[in-house]
Amino acid sequence: MTAIGGTRVSNSFSNSGAAAPQVDVAIIGAGPAGLTAGYLLTKAGLSVAIIEKDETYVGGISRTVEHEGYRFDIGGHRFFSKSQQVVDLWNEILPDDFIQRPRMSRIYYEGKFYSYPLRAFEALWNLGIWRSTLCMASFAKAQVFPNRQVKSFEDWTVNQFGWKLYSIFFKTYTEKVWGMPCDEMSADWAAQRIKGLSLWGAVVDGLKRSLGLNKRPNDGQEVKTLLETFRYPRQGPGMMWDAARDKILASGKGEVLMGHALKQLAGDGQGGWRMTATGPDGEAVIAARHVISSAPMRELAARLHPLPDTSLNAQELRYRDFLTVALKIRADDLFPDNWIYIHDSKVKVGRIQNFRSWSPEMVPDETVACVGLEYFCFEGDGLWSMADDDLVALATRELVQLGLVSASNVIGGAVVRQEKAYPVYDADYASHVAAMRHELEALYPTLHLVGRNGMHRYNNQDHAMMTAMLTVENIKAGERVYDTWCVNEDAEYHEAGDEGATSVLPASPRREVSDDQAAALASVREVPERIAPAKRRDAA
Structure with a gap:
């Protein structure tokens, strides 16, 4: 395999012996938040310096990696927002390169595809008579003898669907993603995540249909209609963030220092900052009036000088990591979905992306399919530490095991590791x-x-x-007029409803985001929490 490479953006901050250049704002991290802030600040005439520890790519987890002409996402990113302000900014940065793509995601289990979100009657039909009978018997048992002390994700889901359906469609995938047993996850997360699915409703609905009594079946599913299409940059989300970087550089007010990791951030005693970053040519020192940080909170706390009293709190924060093994396969596309979820305990892969379904331009050869197998792990564990060639071999074996491909058709692969992909919501x-x-x-x-x-x-x-948008408004105003922590609290599912359904921010700054703006951005991004130790002891 060849190394994944690219070009570096030059910078004028590499000589640590020189006086530190003064900028209005120093930004840590060139992901969506950092680049949005940098673009809007330079557009307003302020000077910025952005440090990014990746030597090649901007965009963070929203970058697009290129390998031998093949492009792939780190997790897949649909461009949809209920905020008109966000939509307008996307169109401003990348006006001519969006395409409209069909939305499709399904579950793959024992050689069959199941709708996602799960449709109960379809699931029972695909499972066959014998297994469906066992599922219904398990469901009936759960209804007659439910767990009266519901503490965990497992308790709640078994009560709703019975042990058999829970073990097939919920347990395996959930534990792969989050790296903890379902009987240690909070039941609250299950109640939020699994909405509107009624197994009994599906059975009654199916019987009515078979008797011709129901012409408009709901399949036991009462959820809001999801998006059927979505917008997507024709060569992946990295196009957006490459364009944002280029506009920052073209403004003459911004620098982007690639391959530079934060070493220390110290106050200058006058309300400003002195930031030191290590790079390929030594240390870069930047003086700034403001600092915007998208670095992991744990890392920022360890590099602040003097150390904050709460630095020990930050060191307790944990993250879930993952890696993508992209395989090139001499074959037609394996499935039409953007991605499929793998509900099979016999393989380690959790999700498989089909990059051509995101955009035909992601895959340059029409005779080759390119898929990305996603493995959820913790940095430093066995999967994370495997050699790239071994990971490509593992991914190939698992595709064969799933019955999706012949090993002889796999003609190459590449591995991308993504640290700190998901913040872990534990008890503390x-x-x-x-x-x-x-x-x-x-x-x-x-x-x-x-x-x-x-x-x-x-x-x-x-x-x-x-x-980032609200933070820029705060910097321009000279005070915290917007509460950025109001963004993403509670609201309906992110991909239900209309794009750009709400207006831009109010013209007069206020202490917090307007209600409709907060709701527009507050999609339910549920993350399971562990049951507190006391609750687990009570359950035992």
């Missing part, structure tokens, strides 16, 4: 984040946290952008 994360946030806001009014990892919040791409 909220108190740790709150302590860190309140101390930093009290002591450092010119330090601003944005984005998924910067705020340790499971944000979508548009949420991350909105935290």
